[in-house]
Amino acid sequence: MPFIALHPEVGRVDATQRDLGAGLDWSQVYKVSPRVALTCPECSWGVHAKHSPNRVRFFCHDGGRPPECSLANESWEHHMLKLVMASANRDAGMFAELEVAGQDGSWRADVMATSPDGTQRIAWEAQLSPITVEEIKARTDRYAAEGIAVCWVSPHKRPPVWMGAVPSIRVRIPDGDDESWVVDDGLGSFGSGSWFFQEADLAQFVKWVVRGQLRPCRSVTPNRDVTRIIGTEYRWFRRTLWWTSRQSAEAQNAWEEERIRRAEATRRREEAARQREVQRLERQAAARARREAWLATPAGQLAQQRRRELQKLKDAQEVEQRAAARRLQAQRDEERARHRAELQEKRAREFALAQEREAEREAARQELERRAQTTAEAWWGRLSRSQVKELFTAVFDAAWQQDGIRVRIPEGGGVAASFAYGVPVHASHRLYGIVRPCPELVALSPQLAYHQVFARNAKEVQALEAGGLRTSRLTHFHLADHEQIALC
Ligand SMILES: [Zn+2]
Structure with missing residues (x-):
């Protein structure tokens, strides 16, 4: 369902524009008799003006069209995405055309938006078919060579491989007629040292892009991996390029500068520490060398000799001191043993004396008792x-x-x-x-x-x-x- 057709008199007509981009009214091509000989710009097959059930105007290939026509083979989503992007650019004050090809045929933009003064051109590419990162980069470069900015747009649920490798976004197709297309991926903001996914209405996003409020910004290597909660789980994504605000780009630059500054400071500190260590080892080696040199001189030899003698003397003194200490200890042990022996002897003497006294006391007691008995016997006798x-x-x-x-x-x-x-x-x-x-x-x-x-x-x-x-x-x-x- 292409929106573009070739008119036999006015040339290109665009079904997405009120005047068909050619000063014509839709009624001048829609169901007119005799029929206007409109043709497909891609395959040159005959096309006729038509409405979709929800009143979208487009051109439909006549029966028996060649099967390879890419415009005819594009899906409904593809066409609708182009329509939405063209409308959004027009709402943002741009002049938007569909299916615009480069002069050398090296590119064909789905929607080419041009500023009123003609200085700014942005190609909006609805990319539904698979494409390698190399190929999409090459196509981006071809646009850049002609001073044309580009934004690649995917309506697929899963982000394509090239998402974030070139200026790109992923959009969510609205469920109902009242809902709007939403940018779901590719728009980011930077804060606290990392990137975050942002969402925005596609029309709003286009407005920000054409006004220069959003620009592609390359994420620095440490920030390329970003997490996002999808459903109930955390998922990792790699994003090299974001559409983002000047503030976020500057925040990332400041963060990166600070990171580099810190890394540099750490490197310098480590280098200084290494230098200090090298110097310390050098000083040590030098001191050793000086000492060895000095030891080789007669004075050094003499000093060494003296030191050896002194050491010998000291060793001898130590031996003597140890011997003296041992002697002293032996003396003390001997004294202690003698003292113990004396004490034992004294105790034995005292014990013997006590026994003797006890015996005397016992004898006296017995004597006394005996006398008392004698006295008592006499008394009773x-x-x-x-x-x-x-x-x-x-x-x-x-x-x-x-x-x-x-x-x-x-x-x-x-x-x-x-x-x-x-x-x-x-x-x-x-x-x-x-x-x-x-x-x-x-x-x-x-x-x-x-x-x-x-x-x-x-x-x-x-x-x-x-x-x-x-x-x-x-x-x-x-x-x-x-x-x-x-x-x-
Ligand atoms: Zn065709």
């Missing part, structure tokens, strides 16, 4: 068997009559050394009193003072008190001495 019985009967009766207590009279003696060899008598489990302690031994049993003490008569009481017994509970039974003559 003064009484006849019946007198003893008489005494204990008196104790028994007194306990019963005075205190209502039955005391147990021990049988056969029962003297207690701790009670001055008196006889303790018990009532139940309680000690009731001490019977007739020995007056001479009272002083050795102070605990008697806390008990009731029984004696035979006043004489014995007297003797006990004279012996040092101090108790308020000293009782006697007025028993006669009978044949006992000698008392203490």
Whole structure:
């Protein structure tokens, strides 16, 4: 469905223009009788004016056209894209023509936009068929050679291989009649050290391009890879060239300058560090060489000799010091051992002495006990068997009559050394009193003072008190001495 046809009288007619670009009205070619002999500029086959269902005007090949005509074979999208680009350029104040070929036939622009003063020309190429990067670059160069800017446009969903290799954009075809064509790829902005994809209405994009507000800008090597979220995933794209604003281009330049400046500063710092290291090694080598040279001189030799001697002396001193330290240590060890031996000996002596004293004390105690026993035996020996019985009967009766207590009279003696060899008598489990302690031994049993003490008569009481017994509970039974003559 080409928009261009050749009119037999006026030449080229353009269905996208109100006056067909030739001062004609559509009614002068559409359904007129007799028919105007319009032909295809590409294959020269007969064409006739026609409307699409949505009122787009175009020229349709007559039946039996040659199959190779490229205009006839172009898709609906291709034609619509050309129509939209032509309209956008016209809205932007440009003069736009379709299917404009170069004079030497080296190019044919889908839409050629020219500024009113004729100084600015931009070719808009709807590129739907596959093309290599080399080929599209070569075609771009051919335009450039004639001072024509170019923008390659793809309406495909997937970006073509040449996207971003030449000045190019990808557009989204609108779903409905009311929607507009949107630039989806090829327009970018630079910020924070990287490029970002931008979107814009195609008509707006064309306006910015023709006004020079957008220009192709080469991305510097570190910034060529750009991420974009598509659906829910991050995707990587390589873009060498962007349509972008002057601000973004300058931002990238400033960023790149700063990057280079920093890299240069780093390089210089590293170079300086390397230089310093080289100098340090050189100084070291020079110092070594100076020293070796000096060592070769007689003075150096002498100094070396002196140093060796000094070292020898120092070594000898050290050996001597170590030996002295060892001797001192041995002395100390010896002293310590001697001291230990002395201490042990002293302890042994003290132990022996203590044992000796203990033995003496034991002997004295035994002696004392023996004497006490002798004294006590003499004391009790003064009484006849019946007198003893008489005494204990008196104790028994007194306990019963005075205190209502039955005391147990021990049988056969029962003297207690701790009670001055008196006889303790018990009532139940309680000690009731001490019977007739020995007056001479009272002083050795102070605990008697806390008990009731029984004696035979006043004489014995007297003797006990004279012996040092101090108790308020000293009782006697007025028993006669009978044949006992000698008392203490
Ligand atoms: Zn044709």
